[in-house]
Amino acid sequence: MNEIFKALADPTRREILRVLRERERSAGEISELFPLAKSTLSGHFNVLKAADLIEQDRRGTTITYRLNTSIFEEVVTHLFDFFGTQQPIAQRKES
Amino acid sequence: MNEIFKALADPTRREILRVLRERERSAGEISELFPLAKSTLSGHFNVLKAADLIEQDRRGTTITYRLNTSIFEEVVTHLFDFFGTQQPIAQRKES
DNA sequence: CTACTATTTCGGTGTTTGGCGAAATACCAA
DNA sequence: TTGGTATTTCGCCAAACACCGAAATAGTAG
Numbered sequence: 208m209n210e211i212f213k214a215l216a217d218p219t220r221r222e223i224l225r226v227l228r229e230r231e232r233s234a235g236e237i238s239e240l241f242p243l244a245k246s247t248l249s250g251h252f253n254v255l256k257a258a259d260l261i262e263q264d265r266r267g268t269t270i271t272y273r274l275n276t277s278i279f280e281e282v283v284t285h286l287f288d289f290f291g292t293q294q295p296i297a298q299r300k301e302s
Numbered sequence: 303m304n305e306i307f308k309a310l311a312d313p314t315r316r317e318i319l320r321v322l323r324e325r326e327r328s329a330g331e332i333s334e335l336f337p338l339a340k341s342t343l344s345g346h347f348n349v350l351k352a353a354d355l356i357e358q359d360r361r362g363t364t365i366t367y368r369l370n371t372s373i374f375e376e377v378v379t380h381l382f383d384f385f386g387t388q389q390p391i392a393q394r395k396e397s
Numbered sequence: 398c399t400a401c402t403a404t405t406t407c408g409g410t411g412t413t414t415g416g417c418g419a420a421a422t423a424c425c426a427a
Numbered sequence: 428t429t430g431g432t433a434t435t436t437c438g439c440c441a442a443a444c445a446c447c448g449a450a451a452t453a454g455t456a457g
Contacts, residue, residue, distance in 0.1 A: 216311035224384040268403045268454045279385035289319040290374035363433045
């Protein structure tokens with residue numbers, strides 16, 4: 208859980224998650240979207256992977272990353288631990 | 303929003319939030335629950351305040367901190383931006 | 398095997414962060 | 428005013444972090 212929050216603390220990593228939300232992408236595709244060295248992004252991928260926020264999938268020399276949505280439940284659950292709202296939460300419109 | 307995630311990234315700060323969830327407490331009371339210098343905790347309070355996660359209230363020389371639950375909605379909303387689940391979230395039991 | 402492409406790992410640098418104790422501030426009471 | 432208590436701010440240090448370019452790895456094709 209600590210690793211998840213650590214991973215979410217960096218704006219670049221949150222942006223990577225946002226980008227992967229649309230569709231899965233290769234490391235190279237992602238790198239075109241950021242003004243950062245590929246090695247820097249690779250480091251971010253490692254952090255996100257360690258937090259189990261993304262999964263990877265190799266095809267040939269290309270590595271594709273995709274969001275692990277199942278972890279989402281876990282984060283929300285822990286947020287409840289902090290805030291413990293009694294009020295109904297989030298009458299949310301579908302996104 | 304960045305400040306919120308940064309604030310949540312540290313385990314001590316998350317524990318402070320958990321402790322404040324039960325009831326509001328003074329800086330001194332909180333300091334008794336942690337093996338850290340008061341000055342260190344004061345720094346954490348500042349981070350949590352900057353993120354608008356806690357509010358403070360002075361009575362005499364004693365400062366009381368309390369959780370700002372309204373920020374919770376905001377965090378959940380942004381989590382949806384990352385994970386964009388369509389499923390209903392969290393049919394949660396009251397805690 | 399070599400050559401090429403995609404990506405990661407390594408070694409380094411500058412900045413940020415979490416910790417401390419000491420000094421400063423804020424308040425109340427005498 | 429002085430004294431006492433509660434808390435914060437100030438310097439400092441060490442560890443962690445984000446970043447880079449260069450070198451290494453992993454795979455495919457010839």
